[in-house]
Amino acid sequence: MAVDIYSIKAETTQKTPKHILKLSVNDKREFLNSFDRIFSDVDGVVWTVNEYIPQAAEGFKALADAGKKYSFVTNNGVRSESEYAQRFKEIGIEFNANEFVYxxxxxxxxxxxxxxxxxxxxxxxxxxxxxxxxxxxxxxxxxxxxxxxxxxxxxxxxxxxxxxxxxxxxxxxxxxxxxxxxxxxxxxxxxxxxxxxxxxxxxxxxxxxxxxxxxxxxxxxxxxxxxxxxxLGKPGKDLAELLVKNFCIKDRKRVLMIGDMLEQDIGFGTQCGFQTLLMLSGGCNLEKMLAETNTVNIPDYYADSMGDFIELLKDLKKAEV
Amino acid sequence: MAVDIYSIKAETTQKTPKHILKLSVNDKREFLNSFDRIFSDVDGVVWTVNEYIPQAAEGFKALADAGKKYSFVTNNGVRSESEYAQRFKEIGIEFNANEFVYxxxxxxxxxxxxxxxxxxxxxxxxxxxxxxxxxxxxxxxxxxxxxxxxxxxxxxxxxxxxxxxxxxxxxxxxxxxxxxxxxxxxxxxxxxxxxxxxxxxxxxxxxxxxxxxxxxxxxxxxxxxxxxxxxLGKPGKDLAELLVKNFCIKDRKRVLMIGDMLEQDIGFGTQCGFQTLLMLSGGCNLEKMLAETNTVNIPDYYADSMGDFIELLKDLKKAEV
Missing domain, CATH: 3.40.50.1000 (HAD superfamily/HAD-like)
Known part of the structure; x- marks a missing residue:
């Protein structure tokens, strides 16, 4: 059944984004269990212009080890797919060309x-x-x-x-x-x-x-x-429909959209019906995130960089002991 | 005293443009006596692309004989001022470079x-x-x-x-x-x-x-x-202020703006506080004029071409006999 995700009304009560490392252990566990799949932006999450963001690869690897699938969705098609493959390989991120979206x-x-x-x-x-x-x-x-x-x-x-x-x-x-x-x-x-x-x-x-x-x-x-x-780029409605179809998304709430831009990534994720997480490692700082008034662009969660997922998983492991 | 002409509210009752030749003799006289100065567009009033609009020169001459001053205000500055001077001379329109606005x-x-x-x-x-x-x-x-x-x-x-x-x-x-x-x-x-x-x-x-x-x-x-x-082109607010200052306009209501475009000419004229007349000899036909819903862009008067002014003046002369 086709759902018009754009008919979903923006929430009227203001959301407050939660830092993933400032959650209680129970909330961390709940958060981690709340999604199966990640769509992530590249620029600002994996690297900025030409600099690799430390621990990005390790962060994705830790999530994969925890059973999460991830794919990259970028608006930046100036690089060729093989250049992307090469760069991902260099920093040690597993790259599945079939699931790379641009x-x-x-x-x-x-x-x-x-x-x-x-x-x-x-x-x-x-x-x-x-x-x-x-x-x-x-x-x-x-x-x-x-x-x-x-x-x-x-x-x-x-x-x-x-x-x-x-x-x-x-x-x-x-x-x-x-x-x-x-x-x-x-x-x-x-x-x-x-x-x-x-x-x-x-x-x-x-x-x-x-x-x-x-x-x-x-x-x-x-x-x-x-x-x-x-x-057909973020935050386009037509891209949202294509993603949901191509990745056979059944339950949109069990998808986490990760990105560094309020409108392109978070706005896109919200309008798709996904959960959203803003990475402060790119084009948006904490101040700008807190100043955002358009509810659609306010993330559910935020983190400093992908490295925070390594910490979060460590915290959960520690708590299990 | 500076008047913010843009604070003038659009009229809420719909205006109905009047064809200048369909006015009663009294209304024709009243209309003619209601303005001293004309600002006129060029393209669509004097010529279209490269074709001269018949009787345009005669229309302006008849108005000058009736004591009206006129100046041209165009957005088209691709031609040089001397090319304009040459073209106006060819068709017999008096051209005052000092009062030509582009x-x-x-x-x-x-x-x-x-x-x-x-x-x-x-x-x-x-x-x-x-x-x-x-x-x-x-x-x-x-x-x-x-x-x-x-x-x-x-x-x-x-x-x-x-x-x-x-x-x-x-x-x-x-x-x-x-x-x-x-x-x-x-x-x-x-x-x-x-x-x-x-x-x-x-x-x-x-x-x-x-x-x-x-x-x-x-x-x-x-x-x-x-x-x-x-x-600084029509319908710009800054052009309006410049015109009023440069031409020492004291009473805006005694200026008639003539043009063939609803937004650029009529909208500009209305927002300047001028009277407005749409010439159907250019980019806008009767149907389009009647379909216009933005009051600012609805003219006070309309005519088929500048030649209609010759008729109007003849009608008034005949009535005097």
Missing amino acids: PAKSVVQYLNSINFKGLIYVMATDNFKKSLRGAGYEYIFGPLKIIKETYSDLANHIFSNEPVRAVILDVDFNMSSLNLIRAHLFLRHPDCILILGASDKLLPFAKGVDIIGPSSFAKIIAESSKKRLIT | PAKSVVQYLNSINFKGLIYVMATDNFKKSLRGAGYEYIFGPLKIIKETYSDLANHIFSNEPVRAVILDVDFNMSSLNLIRAHLFLRHPDCILILGASDKLLPFAKGVDIIGPSSFAKIIAESSKKRLIT
Whole structure:
């Protein structure tokens, strides 16, 4: 039975996130027994930009030893799947490619699920395009050029008779207004759909530095074309449905979503009906978490880093003795 | 005394626009006597894309003969002022460069009015940049190039130590996400202001074809930077204030705003406290006008084209005999 998880009303009483190491022994045990599966973000939980977060691998290993399954769900598809595999291997995290979720893959799964036929106009990286090509989809992109400042040259570069039936947008280092205008024009066709991969309004780029993310650009086209934005990155509704289906989730409450971003990770988890845990090892500090007023984005639990799970499991073991 | 025209509440009773030729003779006389000055849009009133709208020049001449002053206020600064002068001359409309209002000029006037000192980051056409240079302002722009798909190359092209204190955005044929991301980063400086010239969400490009306009792009940066968007094109509040000051408007009700766009022209006029007249010779037809529900965008009057003013003046002359 399909449940519209987005019809779940936000709780009206304010939640107070609990630090997993400040729980009583009984509550720690109860918490650990309350979930079977983990979906975890990568950036901010496993590493930040290029630095490994100490004990992340050990934390996941300890949870696996305690019988928990985990998979990674990231919005960051700029790295290729093999680069991810390599990095996970280096730090000693077991990597199951089949269960690794990122926008390019989710988009392909979505296109397959609707039996999509037709040409795609894509604004994304080469890695993203490779995923589409690998799945047998045909696409066009660009133009990637500087044009003359005349309406006639503009017309030459935005109008096209190509039978585009899907516009797809993800991180694109060279996206231009020409591309967005072209996308808007393709979307005039009633059957042309609009898909967003990475769904960040702002992307954390360096310490304290955010840059404008794909979701901001996609919003322009969604508004101008009045098309529904099918969103296959966190916190997208369509990704939530895909995850629940692909991982055969029966009881959403027995899933724990772990991440470092209030909207993308915690908001996504809450709206999926999962339990949520904010890791303070990435883009959000304690102050910011406590200042959050949107109940959807307030986590059930928080921890300093994955290493806290090692402590929690030790505490429980000690208590058993 | 400064009046906050934006505090004027929208009327709650629905207005019904009146066709100027369907008024009684008395109402025609009253209407004509109710304004001394006209601000008129150009595209859609004088010409559409490249076609002259018949009798536009004669319409303005008839109004001038009846003692009305008129000036043109356009969002379209892609043409240079001298090109405008040439086109107006060709069709026989008297052109007073001092009273011709377009975004690049309004932006310069605004910068002068706040005694702006500092470097500008600009996303606009060469014509626009020429206006800034002519007024003695220094600016940087770009990059205008295709970059490698790596975070390090992205970093090389978005970070800058230039002391930018204003980001200015207008129509820019080659704007890229790199430019928008750079703008967002410059706006992190607390003193850096954000200015929009042409304020169209969508630009009418060809018959039945709109393209995404500068206002949509500016909105992304305003949201990401949380800066106020100083808007010097129609329907911008800052342009309204500049017009009222520069043209020494004492009684706003004795100004008639003429234009072909519901939001940009009529909405702008209403919010300025002017009377408004929609010309059906451009981007809006009768059906669309009647379907408009936002009172601010419903005109007081409408007409098929400027030629209707010739008829109206004839009718009044006939009635005097």
